[in-house]
Amino acid sequence: MSKANRQPPSVRIMATSFLVIWLVIAAFPFLWTLWGSFKVEGDFFSKANWANALFGTMTQIETGGSFTGAGYHGAWIQEEFWRAALNTTLVCLFVVTVSLTCGTLGGYALARSTHRYAFWFLLFALIFRAMPPITLVSGYLLPFFEWNLWGHLYTTVIVLVALNQPFTLWMLHSFFKNIPQDLDESAMVDGCTRFQAFRHVIIPVMWPGVITTGLFSFLLAYNDFAVTTMLLSKENQTMVPKIASFLGTTQTKGNVMFAVSAVVSATAPLFVMVMFFQRQIVSGLTAGAVKG
Amino acid sequence: MKHSSFFWFVLPSSLLMLAFIAFPIVSVVTQSFYSAHEQVVVEVENCGPFGCKMETSVDQVATAAIREAEPMGKFAGLSIYTDRNHLAFGEVAAAWVRADGLPDFGRSLMNLPFYKALGFTLTYTAVVTPLTIILGFFIAIAVNSVAVALKGPTIFFSLLPMIVTPLVGSLILFWMVDARGILGTGLQWLTDDPTLSVKASTGLMWIMLMVYGIWHAAPFAFVVFYAGLQTVNTDTLESAMVDGATRWERIRFVVLPHLLPLVTFVALIQLMDNFRVFEPIVSFQASAHATSLSYAIFNDLGGETRLLSSAAATSVLTIIGIAILLSPVLVRTWRDFDRK
Numbered sequence: 177m178s179k180a181n182r183q184p185p186s187v188r189i190m191a192t193s194f195l196v197i198w199l200v201i202a203a204f205p206f207l208w209t210l211w212g213s214f215k216v217e218g219d220f221f222s223k224a225n226w227a228n229a230l231f232g233t234m235t236q237i238e239t240g241g242s243f244t245g246a247g248y249h250g251a252w253i254q255e256e257f258w259r260a261a262l263n264t265t266l267v268c269l270f271v272v273t274v275s276l277t278c279g280t281l282g283g284y285a286l287a288r289s290t291h292r293y294a295f296w297f298l299l300f301a302l303i304f305r306a307m308p309p310i311t312l313v314s315g316y317l318l319p320f321f322e323w324n325l326w327g328h329l330y331t332t333v334i335v336l337v338a339l340n341q342p343f344t345l346w347m348l349h350s351f352f353k354n355i356p357q358d359l360d361e362s363a364m365v366d367g368c369t370r371f372q373a374f375r376h377v378i379i380p381v382m383w384p385g386v387i388t389t390g391l392f393s394f395l396l397a398y399n400d401f402a403v404t405t406m407l408l409s410k411e412n413q414t415m416v417p418k419i420a421s422f423l424g425t426t427q428t429k430g431n432v433m434f435a436v437s438a439v440v441s442a443t444a445p446l447f448v449m450v451m452f453f454q455r456q457i458v459s460g461l462t463a464g465a466v467k468g
Numbered sequence: 469m470k471h472s473s474f475f476w477f478v479l480p481s482s483l484l485m486l487a488f489i490a491f492p493i494v495s496v497v498t499q500s501f502y503s504a505h506e507q508v509v510v511e512v513e514n515c516g517p518f519g520c521k522m523e524t525s526v527d528q529v530a531t532a533a534i535r536e537a538e539p540m541g542k543f544a545g546l547s548i549y550t551d552r553n554h555l556a557f558g559e560v561a562a563a564w565v566r567a568d569g570l571p572d573f574g575r576s577l578m579n580l581p582f583y584k585a586l587g588f589t590l591t592y593t594a595v596v597t598p599l600t601i602i603l604g605f606f607i608a609i610a611v612n613s614v615a616v617a618l619k620g621p622t623i624f625f626s627l628l629p630m631i632v633t634p635l636v637g638s639l640i641l642f643w644m645v646d647a648r649g650i651l652g653t654g655l656q657w658l659t660d661d662p663t664l665s666v667k668a669s670t671g672l673m674w675i676m677l678m679v680y681g682i683w684h685a686a687p688f689a690f691v692v693f694y695a696g697l698q699t700v701n702t703d704t705l706e707s708a709m710v711d712g713a714t715r716w717e718r719i720r721f722v723v724l725p726h727l728l729p730l731v732t733f734v735a736l737i738q739l740m741d742n743f744r745v746f747e748p749i750v751s752f753q754a755s756a757h758a759t760s761l762s763y764a765i766f767n768d769l770g771g772e773t774r775l776l777s778s779a780a781a782t783s784v785l786t787i788i789g790i791a792i793l794l795s796p797v798l799v800r801t802w803r804d805f806d807r808k
Contacts, residue, residue, distance in 0.1 A: 183613050187715065191610040195622060198607055201683065203625040205640045206632075208650065221648035229650065278480040285477030289469040295805050297478065299798065304489045306790050308744035310762045311783035314769055315492030318499065318776055322539060338488030341481050370473040399633040401747050402762070406769055416635050420750060423639075436643070439636050450627050457627060461688060462695035 206443065213440045214243040217433050247433035248441070251422075257438050259411070260418035264398065267333055267414055271397035272390050275337045275344050279393075280386060282341070283348025284374055288357065298349065301342035309339055310402040317406070327409030335407060336397050343396070344389055350463055351385030352378075388460040391453055398446070415442045493787065499780035503544035507531045541777060548781045555785075556580045581764065582782070586789075588674070589760045593742040596681035600738055601731060603682060604689020609719070611690075612697045623691070630687040638680050638751035645676060673757040680748050685741070689734045696730045697723070736797055743793060761786045 183191070211229070212220040218234035228234060232242040239246070251257045286294050316335065320326040355378065363373040398416075405417035413421065419442060422435040450457065508530040514523045535541075550557045559580055567573035577583045611622050629637060644651040647665045656664045666672045700723055708718050746762035749755060755763065761782060768779035 187613065191613045192618070194606065195610045195614060195618060198610075199622060199625050202629050202687070205637075205644060206628060208644065209640045220643070221646060223648050226650050226653045278484060282478045282481035285469060285474045289474050291469075291471070291474070294474070297482075299801065301485070302801075303794065303798070304485060306740045306794055307489065307493070308746070308762050308786060308790070310744070310746060310765050310769075311496065311786050312489060312492040314765055314776065314779040314783050315494075315496040315499070316488075317769065317774065318539060319495065334484070335488055338484040341485050342489075345481060370469070371476075374477075395631065399635075401633070401635045401750070402766065406766075416633055419639070420635060423751075423753070435639070439639055442636055443632055446631050446633070447628070450624060450631055454624055454627065457631070458623065458691055458695070461691045 247437035251434040264414040279344035287352035305342040502541040600685040607690040608693035634747035638748035670757040
């Protein structure tokens with residue numbers, strides 16, 4: 177460590193305590209909700225004493241144990257949350273595959289072309305990236321109703337892929353810029369066509385960038401609410417609109433715990449993802465920024 | 469790269485973006501000039517034991533037929549833009565005449581749905597963007613100066629609020645600030661007011677939504693700034709130290725200028741994302757206290773009667789807002805490219 181980075185103890189203590197406070201703010205809500213999802217509603221929303229949620233006083237009285245899986249049972253089986261989970265899996269899988277296929281082709285071309293129109297293409301992609309998805313949804317509804325496309329999973333997949341393209345193109349474009357141009361050019365000198373050079377020389381070395389971009393495509397599909405809630409019929413709902421629909425129906429029935437367990441279930445895969453792909457996520461977030 | 473190979477490589481992406489981004493924009497703009505057909509009303513003479521009466525009723529068949537024939541509705545020109553739910557020229561003018569000073573005018577403006585949504589969206593964007601950048605900067609500085617052991621867990625837990633689905637993340641916070649949740653109870657205890665409820669107060673609701681926004685976005689700023697801090701030139705830092713610069717002066721005159729391009733980048737992304745604030749309003753069920761432009765569109769589109777034209781007009785106004793917001797950036801990008 178260089179001398180300039182050495183800290184006097186007072187600064188160290190201040191920085192550490194600031195960080196600890198931030199960590200509590202960032203992590204505590206998740207841990208609290210995870211813990212509370214195994215309690216009954218009387219504990220999770222406790223009128224009498226907030227500590228009930230910690231020790232499960234009402235849960236003890238109502239079920240006999242300190243923990244109950246009733247919320248999970250109600251959400252996954254009674255309210256058929258498994259169906260939403262299945263739909264989410266399908267949507268994410270196809271969105272990631274299709275948008276990476278189109279994105280790598282386009283991103284590669286944008287990185288290698290020196291013409292002016294490549295710049296305009298990227299500029300338009302940036303403008304499209306700024307469009308709030310919900311403004312576009314109001315343009316989809318009428319044609320989709322007319323042509324009977326509304327409500328199906330594949331319509332949503334295609335829409336999400338399209339909304340994802342501007343970001344995917346920008347990201348892959350900057351990754352391909354980092355792959356030396358000599359690589360595919362020497363292949364072309366040896367007699368490959370442009371596509372063969374891409375297929376045999378670029379594809380084998382592009383995976384780190386593609387995986388990072390794929391993670392963000394996955395996040396976009398997984399986290400989307402505006403498109404999925406407006407374009408999917410009730411039986412095709414994915415997890416996020418399903419959770420939103422719990423709020424409308426379950427609050428009156430007193431089954432808010434269904435929503436709580438569904439929320440925890442939907443967060444769990446993201447938790448695992450951050451655990452395994454932390455490095456890629458960080459590199460993806462900074463890819464566009466640090467290089468300018 | 470040859471023109472033809474460029475064309476084939478970008479074809480799939482361009483088709484997708486044309487069909488599902490560019491075309492919908494055109495379709496939204498067109499739709500905003502049309503309004504739904506009114507119901508066809510017929511008068512029928514209804515004769516009963518007490519004589520005959522003329523009654524009006526809705527001719528469902530004819531209404532359905534005319535709506536089927538022209539699904540976009542009838543041409544309405546700019547009337548949707550100027551009605552009460554959008555720019556409300558008439559109401560604004562009336563409020564201006566009636567108003568007793570500017571604050572009063574502002575209050576009556578906030579009763580009009582579009583201005584209410586615009587007011588919250590702009591306030592949210594203006595408050596959350598700078599605070600996110602400041603908080604992210606301080607976290608990055610703090611992480612950079614603590615022991616290596618804390619770095620891994622900090623990055624892991626910091627990523628969570630950003631990665632988690634916005635709807636889900638805001639629900640988690642919403643349940644905690646419920647009057648019966650832990651933070652809600654804590655607030656009541658702090659203010660010594662057992663009836664305090666975030667749900668019932670407009671001011672608290674606005675603050676909660678913005679707190680959520682900062683909580684959600686600060687990690688992004690943190691990660692970008694932290695990566696930038698790794699590339700600060702240590703030689704410059706050390707020579708500044710030799711010249712007698714204090715810790716704060718070193719941050720102010722060496723680190724900050726180095727991070728400035730990153731600040732612009734984060735600010736740009738945050739402006740775009742904050743302007744479309746939407747999910748937290750659904751989760752917090754805050755529509756009585758705060759609506760945003762995106763929420764107004766969502767509200768028009770949902771429910772039994774889909775108000776397509778009204779949603780389209782709000783969408784067009786939102787897109788115009790985005791264009792104004794982005795124009796300085798676009799002009800700069802264009803100039804940079806021109807110089808190259």
